[in-house]
Amino acid sequence: MGFEELFFRARKEDKEAMMKIIEMYRPLMIKYAFVDGKFDEDLYQEFVYRILVCIKKFPYNKK
Amino acid sequence: MNVEEKDLLNQFSAYVKASIKYTKSEYLEKRTKIRNSEVILFENEDVNEEGMDDILQQVEKLSENLGQEVLQIQLLLDQISNSKIYRAVSGLNKDQKEILLLRILYLKSFEEISSMLNIKQKKVENTYYNAIKKIRIILGGRNNGI
Numbered sequence: 001m002g003f004e005e006l007f008f009r010a011r012k013e014d015k016e017a018m019m020k021i022i023e024m025y026r027p028l029m030i031k032y033a034f035v036d037g038k039f040d041e042d043l044y045q046e047f048v049y050r051i052l053v054c055i056k057k058f059p060y061n062k063k
Numbered sequence: 064m065n066v067e068e069k070d071l072l073n074q075f076s077a078y079v080k081a082s083i084k085y086t087k088s089e090y091l092e093k094r095t096k097i098r099n100s101e102v103i104l105f106e107n108e109d110v111n112e113e114g115m116d117d118i119l120q121q122v123e124k125l126s127e128n129l130g131q132e133v134l135q136i137q138l139l140l141d142q143i144s145n146s147k148i149y150r151a152v153s154g155l156n157k158d159q160k161e162i163l164l165l166r167i168l169y170l171k172s173f174e175e176i177s178s179m180l181n182i183k184q185k186k187v188e189n190t191y192y193n194a195i196k197k198i199r200i201i202l203g204g205r206n207n208g209i
Contacts, residue, residue, distance in 0.1 A: 004068045007075065025079055032083050035091065043090050050086045054079050060071065 010055045022051055118152070121160060151201040158182075159194035166191055 009017035029051075033044040152160065161180065165171045173191070177184040 002068050003072045003075075007071065025076075028080065028083065032087050043087065046086050046090055047083050050082050051079055054075075054082050058075055058078055060074070 007055070018052060018055065021055060022048055025051055121157075148198065148202070151198040154201060155194050155197060158190055159197070162187055162191050163194050 006017050006020055010021050029044055029047040030039070033040050033047060035043065152163070155163065162176055165176045165179070166173075171179070173184050173187050176182075177187045180187070182190075
């Protein structure tokens with residue numbers, strides 16, 4: 001399954017696809033969730049929520 | 064992966080990254096705000112336990128010297144309602160406190176203060192402005208301002 005398909009499945013609220021996209025961006029989130037050298041769990045959760053919002057709101061229309 | 068798909072992935076990644084950066088700055092700002100208000104509460108406790116007694120004694124001594132009534136101690140305490148300023152003022156040395164109180168609370172001129180305390184006027188001025196500077200530093204510079 002390519003990213004495009006994954007993305008559109010996630011957009012249609014397919015939980016599995018959403019999880020896969022979150023998995024994809026986990027390293028990025030972990031990198032940014034470090035505050036003063038400490039891992040901030042709350043911030044990480046905010047990021048997860050934000051990615052779900054991003055999936056929904058990303059301005060892209062299939063041609 | 065074809066070109067279109069790669070484009071989508073890149074664009075979405077950039078979108079997510081920007082969004083995450085923004086979320087982080089927003090989150091940190093919020094947290095700083097919350098922490099600042101928490102600190103003030105803690106400082107209030109400190110002031111009640113130690114700082115208050117300390118400053119009361121000092122003010123009492125000072126007002127005895129000046130022959131002022133005890134009522135005016137309360138006046139000073141009423142004036143300083145901010146706990147951060149309390150802390151800042153209690154961090155000053157004796158001369159600085161004395162001059163600050165005379166200048167601000169009793170509204171004396173530098174000339175009057177210098178004759179009351181037998182210190183040169185220039186020294187009074189310098190001490191006063193140094194005290195203000197010190198308080199400003201303790202309060203965290205321009206952000207909090209006085």
